[in-house]
Amino acid sequence: MTAPALADILAARNAISGTVRRTPLLRADGLSARTDVETHLKLETVLPIGAFKLRGALNAAANMPGGTHTLTCCSTGNHGRAVAWAARRLGLKAVIFMSSLVPETKLAAIRALGAEIRIVGRSQDDAQEACRLLAGDGVLEIPPFDDRNVIAGQGTIGLEILEDLPETRTVLVPLSGGGLAAGVALAARSISPGIRVIGISMDRGAAMAASLEAGTPVAVTEVESLADSLGGGIGTDNRLTFAMCRDLLDDVVLVTEEEIYTAMRTLYLEEALVVEGAAAVGVAACLAGRIRDMRGPLVTIITGRNVDRDQFTRIITAQPVALGDRLVEGAIHDA
Numbered sequence: 497m498t499a500p501a502l503a504d505i506l507a508a509r510n511a512i513s514g515t516v517r518r519t520p521l522l523r524a525d526g527l528s529a530r531t532d533v534e535t536h537l538k539l540e541t542v543l544p545i546g547a548f549k550l551r552g553a554l555n556a557a558a559n560m561p562g563g564t565h566t567l568t569c570c571s572t573g574n575h576g577r578a579v580a581w582a583a584r585r586l587g588l589k590a591v592i593f594m595s596s597l598v599p600e601t602k603l604a605a606i607r608a609l610g611a612e613i614r615i616v617g618r619s620q621d622d623a624q625e626a627c628r629l630l631a632g633d634g635v636l637e638i639p640p641f642d643d644r645n646v647i648a649g650q651g652t653i654g655l656e657i658l659e660d661l662p663e664t665r666t667v668l669v670p671l672s673g674g675g676l677a678a679g680v681a682l683a684a685r686s687i688s689p690g691i692r693v694i695g696i697s698m699d700r701g702a703a704m705a706a707s708l709e710a711g712t713p714v715a716v717t718e719v720e721s722l723a724d725s726l727g728g729g730i731g732t733d734n735r736l737t738f739a740m741c742r743d744l745l746d747d748v749v750l751v752t753e754e755e756i757y758t759a760m761r762t763l764y765l766e767e768a769l770v771v772e773g774a775a776a777v778g779v780a781a782c783l784a785g786r787i788r789d790m791r792g793p794l795v796t797i798i799t800g801r802n803v804d805r806d807q808f809t810r811i812i813t814a815q816p817v818a819l820g821d822r823l824v825e826g827a828i829h830d831a
């Protein structure tokens with residue numbers, strides 16, 4: 497599989513523009529004042545399903561082989577929701593695989609989108625294997641990130657940012673499997689060669705960050721994080737996103753759980769935004785002063801809003817949140 501080019505991102509925009517409307521770029525005055533850098537937020541939270549992953553899923557579906565009647569994936573999170581939503585929108589069937597360990601609330605969110613759920617085994621690997629077996633012959637498996645159509649779809653965010661704010665000098669991108677970062681960096685650097693694109697992850701259990709550090713895809717131990725949508729591996733057989741992130745990202749910055757907590761809280765109190773942990777990592781890095789030589793205008797992508805309601809309530813009321821065996825509270829610079 498070859499890596500996508502700018503032309504693929506432009507084609508993706510055409511393919512999805514009838515379904516995904518352009519998302520707003522919000523100038524965040526409160527954050528700008530705190531960091532002294534003009535900061536804008538790219539609000540993917542306003543999309544149906546509340547996350548950007550619709551873009552990649554819809555573009556993959558737009559390129560599906562003739563005769564495809566079913567979309568499938570193995571994901572309990574935003575990617576699973578996106579595939580379910582895309583299938584319903586396009587009049588296709590969706591089969592979403594998950595393991596028996598998945599909590600009922602996540603399962604219900606995907607079932608509500610009309611997808612068939614198949615529970616296989618007690619690990620993500622078993623469920624993934626079953627998904628792979630179903631794929632083929634009218635059934636298209638849409639991978640969460642390591643796929644050229646998915647990367648091109650996520651890259652449409654980069655096009656929109658540079659059309660709305662051509663003078664953007666820095667883009668902060670939440671980084672997990674790297675489909676989003678690869679697509680956005682490809683678009684942004686093709687259009688505006690001097691721009692800086694920086695990936696942001698949590699400081700424990702971030703597979704792409706560890707892989708870039710090691711110079712090759714590596715597996716990491718999963719750790720509970722407020723940024724749960726950034727968990728998971730990049731695949732030791734990674735084909736596209738590892739090389740693209742290595743070649744196209746200027747830097748990768750890691751943030752602590754306390755910093756993510758503070759960013760979620762600040763985004764709610766100052767911008768009235770409900771943002772999940774994964775989507776708050778860019779703001780976390782800015783507020784904690786972790787971006788070296790920070791230049792504005794700066795855009796940080798607010799990737800999603802699917803946060804556990806109880807956890808969110810605790811954060812906005814300044815109560816500690818339990819993550820595994822530790823308690824997380826706001827950082828020292830919390831307002």
Ligand SMILES: *Cc1c(COP(=O)(O)O)cnc(C)c1O
Nearest residue numbers: 574672673674675676725799800
């Ligand atoms: C999937 C996801 C990401 C990371 O995207 P990758 O392409 O896996 O790097 C970031 N934020 C949210 C909310 C997500 O759902």
